Amino acid sequence: MLQSISPDRLPPLELLDGASLFLDFDGTLVELADRPDAVAVDQRLRGLMHRLLDRLDGRVALISGRPADQVRTLFGEPVLTVVGSHGMEFRFADGREVQAARPEGLPAALDAMHALAARSPGVLVEDKPLGAALHFRQAPEQEAACQALAAQLAQAHGMYLQPGKMMIEVRAAGGDKGAALHQLMSEPKLASTRPLFMGDDHTDEPGFAAAEALGGAGILVGPARASAARYRLADVEAVLSWLEAATGQTA
Numbered sequence: 450m451l452q453s454i455s456p457d458r459l460p461p462l463e464l465l466d467g468a469s470l471f472l473d474f475d476g477t478l479v480e481l482a483d484r485p486d487a488v489a490v491d492q493r494l495r496g497l498m499h500r501l502l503d504r505l506d507g508r509v510a511l512i513s514g515r516p517a518d519q520v521r522t523l524f525g526e527p528v529l530t531v532v533g534s535h536g537m538e539f540r541f542a543d544g545r546e547v548q549a550a551r552p553e554g555l556p557a558a559l560d561a562m563h564a565l566a567a568r569s570p571g572v573l574v575e576d577k578p579l580g581a582a583l584h585f586r587q588a589p590e591q592e593a594a595c596q597a598l599a600a601q602l603a604q605a606h607g608m609y610l611q612p613g614k615m616m617i618e619v620r621a622a623g624g625d626k627g628a629a630l631h632q633l634m635s636e637p638k639l640a641s642t643r644p645l646f647m648g649d650d651h652t653d654e655p656g657f658a659a660a661e662a663l664g665g666a667g668i669l670v671g672p673a674r675a676s677a678a679r680y681r682l683a684d685v686e687a688v689l690s691w692l693e694a695a696t697g698q699t700a
């Protein structure tokens with residue numbers, strides 16, 4: 450059961466000391482864009498990730514709703530552990546890979562989504578290894594139609610209905626970012642450390658709750674709202690600045 454608090458405390462910089470750090474991607478490390486393919490990882494973020502890996506002796510992982518291999522490609526970083534598809538695809542820094550099965554109903558769900566997008570200008574379909582998403586950021590008037598179709602498809606094909614920011618997704622059931630964090634924390638190198646999870650979206654709430662349950666904390670990114678996170682940072686720039694300050698990097 451998630452806590453329902455509205456975090457308003459800034460995280461102290463010392464929170465990073467000896468921690469294991471788990472980072473969401475969109476809306477946390479990079480600004481949201483009009484389209485999923487319009488985001489990029491710049492030198493500032495790439496350099497920051499290197500410093501974090503160094504400072505925390507490798508105890509850094511990205512846990513994203515995006516496909517794991519896509520996140521790895523965006524970072525061009527082979528030594529980074531990435532969990533994709535909302536906690537269902539693991540790419541460990543040492544080369545191990547764990548992948549959930551692609552849901553059987555996905556091709557039919559994608560067909561139905563493409564049919565909706567074809568008659569709804571601005572709606573985008575995202576084809577993911579374990580899910581399919583309808584994006585309506587460029588067609589907000591289509592939200593109700595997208596939500597209704599996704600709910601129907603999730604029920605018809607036994608998939609999980611995953612809400613997001615200006616998007617709705619059907620995906621493989623059976624995991625989330627909280628379960629992923631628990632699994633990563635069972636790695637020998639992380640086992641006796643304190644987890645910190647930073648994220649901005651609904652899909653990040655299980656991650657906040659898991660971090661708290663393991664003696665660490667969640668850090669919500671964005672406006673205050675009911676959340677299992679203990680701390681809050683205002684936006685992506687605040688996240689990057691906080692991480693830079695916590696790793697001792699001066700402007």
Ligand SMILES: O=P(O)(O)OC[C@H]1O[C@H](O[C@H]2O[C@H](CO)[C@@H](O)[C@H](O)[C@H]2O)[C@H](O)[C@@H](O)[C@@H]1O
Binds near residue numbers: 476477486
């Ligand atoms: O868990 P995350 O790493 O935050 O990924 C969540 C979803 O991010 C992407 O969608 C979001 O970002 C897009 C680009 O900024 C934006 O256009 C969209 O409205 C957002 O919902 C990604 O496309 C999804 O697959 C992720 O699940």
